[in-house]
Amino acid sequence: MASVTFDQVIKRFGDYTAVNNLNLDIKNGEFLVFVGPSGCGKSTSLRLLAGLESITEGTISIGDRPVNGLSPKDRDIAMVFQSYALYPHMSVFDNMAFSLELQGKSRTDIKQRVHSAAQQLGIEKLLHRKPKELSGGQRQRVTVGRAIVRQPAVFLMDEPLSNLDAKLRVQARKEISKLHQDLNTTFIYVTHDQVEAMTMGDRIAVMKEGILQQVDTPTNLYNHPINKFVAGFIGSPSMNFFPVERREKEGKSYLKWGETLIDLQTYLPNMAKDIGNPSLTLGIRPENIYHPQYTPPDIQGLTIQVTVTLIENMGDSLVVYGDTPNGEELVARLDPRAKVRSKETLDLLIDSQRLYLFDSNEHTL
Numbered sequence: 001m002a003s004v005t006f007d008q009v010i011k012r013f014g015d016y017t018a019v020n021n022l023n024l025d026i027k028n029g030e031f032l033v034f035v036g037p038s039g040c041g042k043s044t045s046l047r048l049l050a051g052l053e054s055i056t057e058g059t060i061s062i063g064d065r066p067v068n069g070l071s072p073k074d075r076d077i078a079m080v081f082q083s084y085a086l087y088p089h090m091s092v093f094d095n096m097a098f099s100l101e102l103q104g105k106s107r108t109d110i111k112q113r114v115h116s117a118a119q120q121l122g123i124e125k126l127l128h129r130k131p132k133e134l135s136g137g138q139r140q141r142v143t144v145g146r147a148i149v150r151q152p153a154v155f156l157m158d159e160p161l162s163n164l165d166a167k168l169r170v171q172a173r174k175e176i177s178k179l180h181q182d183l184n185t186t187f188i189y190v191t192h193d194q195v196e197a198m199t200m201g202d203r204i205a206v207m208k209e210g211i212l213q214q215v216d217t218p219t220n221l222y223n224h225p226i227n228k229f230v231a232g233f234i235g236s237p238s239m240n241f242f243p244v245e246r247r248e249k250e251g252k253s254y255l256k257w258g259e260t261l262i263d264l265q266t267y268l269p270n271m272a273k274d275i276g277n278p279s280l281t282l283g284i285r286p287e288n289i290y291h292p293q294y295t296p297p298d299i300q301g302l303t304i305q306v307t308v309t310l311i312e313n314m315g316d317s318l319v320v321y322g323d324t325p326n327g328e329e330l331v332a333r334l335d336p337r338a339k340v341r342s343k344e345t346l347d348l349l350i351d352s353q354r355l356y357l358f359d360s361n362e363h364t365l
């Protein structure tokens with residue numbers, strides 16, 4: 001077990017900065033997920049930690065030991081990649097035993113570790129098979145098994161589930177979370193999938209264009225995103241954003257959203273203070289919008305008229321796309337019992353306690 005620290009870490013490829021001044025403390029035993037869109041620098045951050053890329057500036061420590069100058073094999077880490085990268089000519093047992101043999105472990109020790117890992121992953125019966133005789137899910141477990149046998153201080157996983165179909169991914173996700181609980185070791189996991197991040201991470205580090213935007217628990221990221229990017233990235237379907245103008249009228253402050261005036265004192269009392277530039281963005285999560293017949297009694301709603309353009313029935317909810325009177329698109333996740341027809345115009349209710357507001361620099365107010 002070990003903590004991991006990124007201290008002012010920069011990685012440049014030529015004059016391109018892939019990781020820009022990363023500061024991050026990952027706790028001993030924590031499951032930390034790096035998430036962000038393609039190219040944001042999450043894999044590079046992991047590869048810097050693994051020793052697969054050299055650090056341009058700054059220090060990475062595992063425990064209290066700086067590892068900048070250490071080769072990957074001396075860092076006490078094990079990495080599970082997105083491609084299975086199993087040796088095709090070797091059995092599952094030999095694939096799992098390979099790194100231990102390189103380390104010069106005894107035959108008895110190797111056998112014991114491989115069997116114990118195989119038992120943990122439910123692949124004991126597959127030890128004699130070759131990779132091509134395995135399903136995708138089984139191969140993925142062997143890849144994880146190969147990491148477990150090394151008993152590293154830190155597990156690094158780079159999109160390990162991306163080769164699996166949707167159903168297997170859910171299964172494998174649970175298995176990795178369970179494995180983390182059982183092993184009680186530090187896990188650092190890279191994914192572009194926010195659902196994976198939310199369901200697995202103790203904390204999530206959200207990156208964009210090489211810059212760490214926010215690191216926090218899934219609940220805090222969802223409820224208190226630091227900026228518009230994080231707000232839009234976490235949650236599915238994504239948060240709706242609408243340009244609004246702050247207006248003062250008869251001593252009161254309002255947000256003007258099309259023809260709707262939102263009274264700041266009533267709905268966003270913390271925002272009633274002077275906030276500089278009056279051009280703001282209003283954020284509304286689709287799940288905070290209700291059909292009038294299925295609005296919980298404690299919801300104080302703002303009404304918005306919507307002309308329905310598309311309905312997606314998810315079984316447990318209706319994802320309804322529509323146009324507001326200003327011609328902006330709005331997406332709402334409604335109660336599945338709601339009767340909604342395409343092209344109809346209806347009034348939806350927005351939970352006014354769950355409004356988000358962003359300033360002209362896209363920071364949350």
Ligand code: ATP
Nearest residue numbers: 013016018036037038039040041042043044045192
């Ligand atoms: P993805 O989800 O697509 O893997 P990512 O967030 O993991 O994306 P990185 O692989 O960390 O992104 O890459 C970050 C940026 O650095 C990208 O723009 C990428 O093109 C660039 N980059 C990565 N490796 C190299 C390299 N060896 N040489 C030059 N540029 C690189």
